[in-house]
Amino acid sequence: MIDKIDVLKRVQSLKNKISGLETSQELRKRDVQKKKAQIEKERVLAEKKQEEKIEVQKDIDRKELDLKTNEGEITKYNVQLNSIKTNKEYSALTTEIGSKKADMSILEDEILNTMSRLETANQECVKATEALKNEEESLKNLINSVDAEVKEADIEIENIKNEQKKYIDLLDEHSLSNYNRLANIKGGKAIVPVVGNVCGGCSMNITTQTLNELMGNKELVFCRSCSRILYLEENSD
Ligand SMILES: [Zn+2]
Incomplete structure (x- = not known):
């Protein structure tokens, strides 16, 4: 998967x-x-x-x-x-x-x-x-x-x-609707990397809790400041 x-x-x-x-x-x-x-x-x-x-x-x-x-x-x-x-x-x-x-x-x-x-x-x-x-x-x-x-x-x-x-077609309803909602508001940057503990969308520092969620959780994690979907840069290919 x-x-x-x-x-x-x-x-x-x-x-x-x-x-x-x-x-x-x-x-x-x-x-x-x-x-x-x-x-x-x-x-x-x-x-x-x-x-x-x-x-x-x-x-x-x-x-x-x-x-x-x-x-x-x-x-x-x-x-x-x-x-x-x-x-x-x-x-x-x-x-x-x-x-x-x-x-x-x-x-x-x-x-x-x-x-x-x-x-x-x-x-x-x-x-x-x-x-x-x-x-x-x-x-x-x-x-x-x-x-x-x-x-x-x-x-x-x-x-x-x-x-x-x-x-x-590979996405579940929840991920897709969140992505679509954000893509409508944020244009081409609905999902952004976290680089050096900073949100790639709004440049605000992310909290330790958010970082923990990103490392552990399989669910979508959102930036507390700009609500974009976050991912850790090292996870990217
Ligand atoms: Zn942000």
């Missing part, structure tokens, strides 16, 4: 293995979430760059339209010049034409500047779109490998649970 302390230690160690696997599954799933959040930011950036590009293009279109309007007006004024009768009217009209030409020259400069802005906006847009595409590709790969890892861990957890069940 296997010592029930040894069985409990096995059950606990298997439980901790399961917890470890579940934790790394969660962490890997969180990696995917983090990556998704990062990609969302990249998507917003790429969309912003696309909108910027469109805005700059619209600005150029507007300026080119203004240029055409000015051109049309100058043509119209030039026609009017032919039918003008007084010097005063002539002078007013030529001043107007001069001012339109000056406006056009400013517009032409502005269009050139805006075109170079468009080029920059284009480049930035291409860069952001490419970065997004790469990130989406790497997310796909990440999801695939995390899915595979999670599935593999699920199988391993299932195997460990089956093994754990074999040990649990």
Whole structure:
């Protein structure tokens, strides 16, 4: 008959293995979430760059339209010049034409500047779109490998649970219910070693009486401070 302390230690160690696997599954799933959040930011950036590009293009279109309007007006004024009768009217009209030409020259400069802005906006847009595409590709790969890892861990957890069940079946009702109760409260440390007269769970000194119980008794012995199940380290394998 296997010592029930040894069985409990096995059950606990298997439980901790399961917890470890579940934790790394969660962490890997969180990696995917983090990556998704990062990609969302990249998507917003790429969309912003696309909108910027469109805005700059619209600005150029507007300026080119203004240029055409000015051109049309100058043509119209030039026609009017032919039918003008007084010097005063002539002078007013030529001043107007001069001012339109000056406006056009400013517009032409502005269009050139805006075109170079468009080029920059284009480049930035291409860069952001490419970065997004790469990130989406790497997310796909990440999801695939995390899915595979999670599935593999699920199988391993299932195997460990089956093994754990074999040990649990060896335990009496009393030991099992005490272990389960403590495992719920204390997590992975329901059963702890006594090392140098100190409880491995709460680090409090154990009483001589508890020590005597540990050495003599075949029943479970509990820490008086933290209620964990105790065992003597030298009994361990
Ligand atoms: Zn304790």
